[in-house]
Amino acid sequence: MSDRITRDEVIHVARLARLELAPDEVDAFTEQLARVLEHAADVESLEVDDVAPTSHPLPLANVYRADEVTPSIDRDEVLAQAPFAEDHMFRVPPVLGEEP
């Protein structure tokens, strides 16, 4: 197995992404991600300090629209799709007191 990424790093990344992996999943993902990152060595080793990055294919500018009231998506239809909703709000388990 390559040392491109370690088991601990995979566990750390999964935690950042709010994913929980079983031990055998950690093994499999470590091996697979290592293989992808090995392939990424061609990009990692490029000398491109003088090249500007491109994050988007089009030159983007902010788009404004006239400040006119138009119909929006129906609130009840949106809330009807929530796993739990109450008094026109999404309901979730306790948030306070959690570890960050």
Added chain:
Amino acid sequence: MTAIELSAAVRSGERRAVDILDEHLARIEERDGEIHAFNLVTADLARSQAEAVDSAVAEGRDPGPLAGVPVAVKDNTCTRGIPTTCSSRILDGWLPPYNATVVDRLAAAGAVTIGKTNLDEFAMGSSTENSAFGPTRNPHDTSKVPGGSSGGSAAAVAAEFAPLAIGSDTGGSIRQPAALCGVVGAKPTYGVVSRYGLIAFASSLDQIGPFATTVADAAVLLESIGGHDPRDSTSIEAPAPSLLDVLERGVDGLRVGVLTELAGGPGGVEGISPDVIARTAQAVAALEAAGAEVSEVSVPSATLGLTAYYLIAPAEASSNLSRYDGVRYGLRVDASTTGEMNTASRSAGFGDEVKRRIMLGTYALSAGYYDAFYGKALKVRTLILRDFAVAYEKVDVLVTPTSPTTAFGFGDKTADPMSMYVNDVCTIPSNLSGHPAISVPFGVGDDGLPIGVQILGPAQSEPIIFSVAAVLEDVASKGGAR
């Protein structure tokens, strides 16, 4: 019959839309149990649309250019009140509260939306094997994959379940399955088709496009769904490209480039099979015989596209897919705190490939690795844009294979993600550059399965690449691809 022929027959009153619908539903009934192109067949909605088209014709109104034509829609495209799953458990049962712009435009053009097609979960894959609802089979050989991620849409058109289908293409997800299923598929210029209501995978790469059995049918579908949409801030402020009126203009005097890095030579991309290389060369020769000026053109950074893509797309996906947290829609697995609920829901709802890409993207964006991976990948994107700009000073279009191989077997490439990712090597550069590309069937490989040839052009060159594809289609129909 083609979509154009069906629509003409409906508009003239020669045929009824409901009868056309029934014929297609009968074929689905007969064979989709085996093919599994559809996650959902929307027969009742389709019937009400077909009846409305027939009423319009009876009253002397024109229902539009797609009058009565059944269209299959990839199941990552929002349809109000109709399940839209992305072939993921995490959206199982979700009913979108709005339609994607393309869905509204299909209806406005008189189309009959016949169902939602299967895909690799969240469009991540090249074989449709990553669907949470089971794979789609290739209608040409059911022991083979249809390609992906829009495998259901490609198979639906190939199996004649619908003459037209909508797909989305982030790294080749329209063109590669089109090639493997022997149909036409196009990725328009980024921003030509509204992404409003397309469930996001990688927002700077995603683009909606057409599947059809003919280039002309793909053209009429793109004309119907394209054009500026104020609800997509990345939408180009221009009407849909006008394609049908220029489709027959041929290639006389057109400058056609062979993209050397994708032509199987030394120093180029490896792993493109000899029969695919040979067909592509045959297509180029046919264009030369039809009057095109052919030359070889180098796009050196094309060899880096695959790696750059598999850093950029997962990075964008890891951000886009953070919205699936069990709060507002879809699956929730209960837990005692919100954080635990988020984690439990995502872990239960996402499949392995989606988890893999979320983690790859999170890694590429994380402290200490951002500059080495994501930052470098964005610079490769600049190199690709520069190289294409130089190439398009010398030629009008570039010709390449669409897929390195013909359709492969189930399970052949699932163990090693990298072996699956290389399927996209010829299609990815156009997504990174935002340029349009079309795959057109051109003969078969040594195994008798379809091969697609890809035509690339600069931004908003759809009229040119479609007319080149029409020439190749004509050559192939006259036996010139044997």
